[in-house]
Amino acid sequence: MEKIYLILTCAGKGERAKLDKNKLLYKVNGKTILEKTLSVFLESKLIDKIIVTSSKEDFNEIENVCGKFATVVLGGSTRTQSVKNALDKLDGEGIVLIHDGARPFLSLSTINNCISGAREFGSGIACVKSKNTVIKDGDKKEYLGKENIYIVQTPQAFNLKDIKKAYSQIGDESFNDDGEIYDKFISPIHIVEGNIENEKITYKEDLELFNKEKVRFGTGFDCHRLVENRKLILGGVEIPHDKGLLGHSDADVLTHAIMDAILSASAKRDIGYYFPDNDQKYKDANSIKLLEEVIKMIEKEDFKVTFISAVIQAEKPKLSGYIEKIKDSLSKTLKLEKDKIGISATTLEGLGFVGREEGICVSANATVIKN
Ligand code: MG
Numbered sequence: 011m012e013k014i015y016l017i018l019t020c021a022g023k024g025e026r027a028k029l030d031k032n033k034l035l036y037k038v039n040g041k042t043i044l045e046k047t048l049s050v051f052l053e054s055k056l057i058d059k060i061i062v063t064s065s066k067e068d069f070n071e072i073e074n075v076c077g078k079f080a081t082v083v084l085g086g087s088t089r090t091q092s093v094k095n096a097l098d099k100l101d102g103e104g105i106v107l108i109h110d111g112a113r114p115f116l117s118l119s120t121i122n123n124c125i126s127g128a129r130e131f132g133s134g135i136a137c138v139k140s141k142n143t144v145i146k147d148g149d150k151k152e153y154l155g156k157e158n159i160y161i162v163q164t165p166q167a168f169n170l171k172d173i174k175k176a177y178s179q180i181g182d183e184s185f186n187d188d189g190e191i192y193d194k195f196i197s198p199i200h201i202v203e204g205n206i207e208n209e210k211i212t213y214k215e216d217l218e219l220f221n222k223e224k225v226r227f228g229t230g231f232d233c234h235r236l237v238e239n240r241k242l243i244l245g246g247v248e249i250p251h252d253k254g255l256l257g258h259s260d261a262d263v264l265t266h267a268i269m270d271a272i273l274s275a276s277a278k279r280d281i282g283y284y285f286p287d288n289d290q291k292y293k294d295a296n297s298i299k300l301l302e303e304v305i306k307m308i309e310k311e312d313f314k315v316t317f318i319s320a321v322i323q324a325e326k327p328k329l330s331g332y333i334e335k336i337k338d339s340l341s342k343t344l345k346l347e348k349d350k351i352g353i354s355a356t357t358l359e360g361l362g363f364v365g366r367e368e369g370i371c372v373s374a375n376a377t378v379i380k381n
Pocket of ligand 1: 232233234257261262263266
């Protein structure tokens, strides 16, 4: 099989993003954008050698981030010049993929499509069909329509020898991308299917694209038996009633379900795992304190709770007068505004063990984000 090379362009300053540094070195969810982009290629296990272009200013930092996987080379004053410098480091037979470091959302199938295109047709340029009509602005507006209109992305893959030959002829001319250079000096490019998510991070607002992967969702459920001579505590609030919930801790069934929802959303184990009910430490434990511990636990991994929703299933007592107080209590512990906490209560119309007032159940949902 031929060798497959990757050139990752990271030599731009990314000034349009108006971040305090090169956007590719900006961390989102604990990883730089450059690492995210690189990780897709590493996951593909197809690449034999990676070259990353860098400006002088960022060279050390970029080398720190990806030196283990890639050779970092100095870029030039333009993207074209940077790619040329990188191509100079490659020789022999093979296929080279050229990709913008600022496109971390490329898919494995896009990489495969590009390589197949280069193997079969000499080039494979990732593109997506335009869903919108395109106009070329100017003194006279030119309607290009949307039929046969493609939005060009990267990666762009080429037969290495050919793209090197094309680059040797560019002189001082400037080009939109590598495909255009290949098209001008070698032969017409071959379009392959990219993926619609494969957007380029250009402006600060584009960082919002990462939010899609940040939001996580979890479910929790709990149930406790109602008995005499116990307090009824829900969400840390004591509710006057002739019965209370039985349990090793204070049996705050609402707080327990919420803890499990949060832990689940953070891909952690359940409360029984962290606070076992055969541990004397948790005898009569205040569940709100345990919730505080759960929050600390997830904060250590940069998770933050963003919404809580729970439904309490109880035949009695009537809870509607206590919901606000419960929300106040939870809001404080969760460090979450009250308008991001939804608590509802329902009876079971006399049905089942909840209907017979033998127990109270709660199901809860949580969303968390990883910062
Ligand atoms: Mg419980």
